[in-house]
Amino acid sequence: MIKEILGQWDDLFVRIVKFCALRAVYVLIAAFGLSAGILNYVVENAKINSDTSDMLSPTLEFRQDFKTYKNAMPAFGPSLVIVVEAPNPDQAEDAARILAERLRESKEIKGPVKYLAADPFFARNGLLYLKRSELDELADRLAEAQPLLASLSADPSLRGLFEILGLALNEAAKGGSAPKGLNLIFDSIADVAEARATGKADELSWRRLISGDLADSDVAREFIRVGIALDFSELGPAKRSMKVVRKIAEVAALTTDHGIRVRLTGGDAMSTEELASVSEGAAKAGWISLVLVALLLFVGLGSSRLVLATLLTLVTGLIWTAGFAIAAVGHLNLISVAFAVLFIGLGVDFGIHFALRFREEIVAGKPQAEALENATRDLGGALMLCASAAAIGFFSFLPTNYVGLAELGLISGVGMFIALAANFTLLPALLSIMPFKVKLRPSIIAVVMPDVIIKRFGSGLAIGALVLGVASAFLLPQARFDFNPLHLKDPTTESVQTAMDLIADPKVSPETISILVKKESEAEKIAKTLSSLPEVNRVVWLNSFVPAHQDQKAGVIQNIAFTMLSVFDPANRKDPPGKADLKTATGKFRQHLLATANDRNADPVMAVSAERLAGALAPYLSSSLALQRSVTDLQDGLLDRFDGRLKRLKQSLEASPFTEADIPAALRGRYVARDGRFRVEVYPKENVTNNEAMERFVAAVRQHVPMATDTPVVLVESGRIVLEAIAQAALTALVLVCILLILIMRNIWDTLLVLLPLVLAALWTVAASVIFGLPFNYANVIVVPLLLGLGVASGIHLVMRSRLGLSESELLRTSTPRAVVFSALTTIGSFGSLAVSNHRGTASMGELLMVAIGFTLLSTLVILPALMGWLDRRGLRQTK
CATH class of the missing domain: 3.30.70.600 (Ribosomal protein S10)
Structure with a gap:
């Protein structure tokens, strides 16, 4: 029954090929005209959805929670x-x-x-957010700095600055105590003076000076x-x-x-930058891929006309598939955009096998029409079986929750049958109008793997491969799936670099978890519970912006304001000095510094700082015009921002107690939903660019609050769903392909021969990902359907060709192994080009797929012939 059905399919394919060959011109006009129309449709309607969250089913609970949260918080549009x-x-x-x-x-x-x-609200009330102890420390620092600030307020110039600092040195020289941290002030001034002398634009931070953080060198x-x-x-x-x-x-x-x-x-x-990176990388990879595939096809097919016919068929099929993708799905996502590479990798397989089988017949002296008929009759069933097996691999993702890969599965699965149709219509039409004269060349595989090696070492090779496969299985538990899309983006882009910097800082990390609750009491309870978790750095909600003990703090602030009255008195302002006055003041202050540096009774730390600052000021007093530096430039670096900081200080001393109702709308919108619910924001303690740290953070929070959502929760849950989808799809595809092979081949041993190279290649690929640190991710998981499609296809071609009664030696001299080799090489060339992309997701796709296809080629061309020979010698296989 099955053989009769296959025979009917072969007859159908032969009739189609004959029809297209006899009416080649009409077929070409129709094919290329259709392609032009479809191409125009694709250009006009193609869209790319770059939202990674849309790659998962919207019916998933965690996605619905996140969508509800986003809709409730318009501030995060x-x-x-x-x-x-x-x-x-x-x-x-x-x-x-x-x-x-x-x-x-x-x-x-x-x-x-x-x-x-x-x-203005925070500028005025910022000091109320300090702890009482921190506020008391600030009061003490401002009391000590009051003379300096008052002097500069009256004379905000180098003259005013150096006069008050000189007085401080004199006081210390007379046995008095120098102001606390004076050496740090000298060091900070020296930093600016030295930098300005070399043409840099460094400035003194008065905010750090007033707050006592002069030693802080972090980027602000x-x-x-x-x-x-x-x-x-x-x-x-x-x-x-x-x-x-x-x-x-x-x-x-x-x-x-x-x-x-x-x-x-x-x-x-x-x-936005990811799309630009992906597009740039795809364009670069596309040209490299096209050149590599063309070169490999020329070497493999041995005829420029065969190469031209195969490439035209491939490109035409790709256009038709793109048209189907836009018509059926409406857009491409960041995974389904790889359908083109998959189509090239698998679609060219059909063309290579057909072209080489046709070439084999031509070399044997057959007319072109007969060569086309014989090639179709021998290959029709195998190509149909390959297309069906590959399509099953792709379609197996359709029932999963991984929508991104399901869309790729639909497009590529249909694409396999489009490729098959193109190779049974357009390719014969092209071949029929091209005269061919080809010479017989030795089979590549016969050179790479002589049959004597397979005969002599076949059993050892097979056993060694099986042992290596079993050993690789032990590494399966160590395989990792990287669920963080940030790790897939181009690390050279500004947005990614900035995001990584922010995430590494637990104070400002954007990777927070959010919780929406109806009552303030619930928010307070959750905040208290989560704050005690070791995985949590801090918890923020609306009430976090209403500081405690405001009346007491306001009293301290009023005392500070009273102390600083003279600082803010504009009546004390002096006329600005001229350049000569600035040089005089600088020279006088430098003498004070040198005296301190040479004073044996001076504090050693102070003496070192004074000596350094004296040296830093020297270029500004040099008599040599070539060496002299501008004192006004130094003044700009030291005092240009002083008035602004003084204004902010005065504003901050106007603080008064406030309530939750006084919080600005811009901030309230971040912590109160449009329906009145309160948002509780949870910050991680660890750097959650590390996946294990993110998993710990999410697990700890959701253990107490299962309804928690936001980016970390979505990423962790998405990773879980993707792994489930891959496992489900792989198992489904394997079962369906097994059923298909058993039905068609009617022999369990031949079915196992087709599947074994696939299983070995899969195990070796997983082991390589562990050993070489190539984790699976949202992009490179397409290795699963591709490995299934190409692995099964290669096995089908070799096994079905061997069933014609060929020994392994005779099989290796046919066009089939050559087609398998160059089909795999063109796929490696096609995917390998992706590795040059700056987009890490695209690059990882190319790297892992090169490894996977390389292992598939090895297992198919080395292990499979050895096993076939071993089974043939024991009479366990069916041959004609």
């Missing part, structure tokens, strides 16, 4: 996170304020611009969130907005040349 970085907080604050003002003035920025640090960061309108007509929806922000920053001189670094990040920024 499409936006860019702008990170303004500078060497010190004064520069960062001023730069961020300027940028925020320019963004608000821009007509091209449609959404809200939120710079909470500059909000300020954050601005800008609401944007996504433009889906662009390849990158946020591309236009990102360009506008960068242009505004450049015009405002907020660039690295001026000591300011403005970086963009956030989900929308990363998606």
Whole structure:
């Protein structure tokens, strides 16, 4: 029954090929005309969905929770996170304020611009957020710094600064006590003076000086969130907005040349740059792939006309498949966009086998029409079986929750039958209009693996492969799936680098978990419970912004304000000094420094700092015009931002107690949902770019609050779903392919021969991923259907050709092993080109697939012939 059905299929394919060969011109006109129309349709309608969350079924509970959360929190709509970085907080604050003002003035920025640090509410009440002990320390520091600040307030110049510091040195020289931290002030001034003398733009941080953090050398960061309108007509929806922000920053001189670094990040920024990275990498890989495939086809087919016919058929089938993809699915995702590479890798397999079988007949002296008929009759059933097995591998993902791979499965599964149709229609038409004169060349496989080796060492090779497969199985538990999409993105892009920097800092990590509750009491209880967990750094909700003991703190702040009255008195302001006055004041102060440095009774630490500062000031007093540096430039570096910090200090001393109702709307929107629920935000203690750390964080929080959601929860749960989908699809495909092979081949041994190379290649691939540190991820999991498709196809071709009564020696001299070799090599060339991409997901796809296909080739061409010979010698197989 099965043989009769297969015979009918072979007759059908032969009739189709004859029809297309006899009417070749009409077939070509129809095929290329159809391709032109489909190509135009694809260009006009193609879309790419870069949202990785859409790769999973929307019916999953954790996805529904996340969607509900997003809908309830409009404050987290499409936006860019702008990170303004500078060497010190004064520069960062001023730069961020300027940028925020320019963004608000821009007509091209449609959404809200939120710079909470500059909000008048926080500028006025910021000191109330300090602990009482921290506030007392600040009061003491300001009391000590009051003379310095008062002097500078009256004379904000080098003259005022150096006069008060000189008085402090004199007091110390007379036996009095120098102000606490005076040596750190000297060191900070020396840093600026030395840098300015070499042409750099370093500045003194008065904010750090007042707060007592002069030893802090970390880069200062300020954050601005800008609401944007996504433009889906662009390849990158946020591309236009990102360009506008960068242009505004450049015009405002907020660039690295001026000591300011403005970086963009956030989900929308990363998606936009990822699309650009993927597109650039795909274009580069496409050209490399095309060249490699063409060269390999020329070597393998031995005829430029065969190469041309095969490539035209391949490209035409690819266009038809792309048309189906857009018509059936409507878009491509970051996984299904790889359908083209899969089609090339598997679709060219059909063309290579058909072309080489046709070539074999031509070499044997057959006319072209008869050669086409014989090749079709011998290969029709095998190609149909290969296409069906590959399609089963792809379709096995359809019932899973992994929508991203299911869409790829639908497109590529149908693509296998499109490739089959193209090779039975267009390819014969092309071959029939091309005259062929080819010479017989020795089979590549006969050179690589002489049959004498298989005869002599076949059993040893088979046993060795099986032992290696069993050993590889022990590494299966160590295989890892990297569920974090951040690890797949191009690490050279600004948005990814910025995100990685922020995630590494537990104070500002954007990878937080969110919980929505109806009552304040629930939020308070959850915050208290989660704060005690070792995996949690801190928990923030609306009430976190209402500090405790406000009345007591307000009293301390009022006392500070009274102490600082003279500092803020504008009546004391002196006229600015001239350049000569500045040099005089600098020279006089330098003499004080040298005296301190040479004073044996001076504090050793102070003496060292004084000597260093004296040396740093020397270039500004040099009599040589070539060596002299500008004292006004030094003054700019030391005092340019003093008035601004004094203004902020005065504003912060106007604090008064407030309630939850006084919290600004911009902040309230981040912690109160549109329906009135309260958002509790949980920050991780560890760096959650490490997957194990993220899993611990999510597990710890969800153990107490199962309804918790946000990015870490979605990522961890997505990884679990993907693993389940892969296992389900692999098992489904394996069972269905086994049934198909048993029905068609009617021999359990031949079925096992086809499957064994596939199983061995899969085990070796997993072992290689463990040994070489190539974890599976959302991108390279397409190795599963590809390995199944190509592995089964290669096995089917060799086993079915051997059933014609050929020995392993005779089999190795036919066109079939040659076709298997070059089919695998073209696939390796096609996928290997992806490894050059800067996008780590795309690159990992190329790397792992090269390994997998290489193992498939090895197991099919070395182990399979050896096993076939071993079974043939024992009469366990059916042959004609």
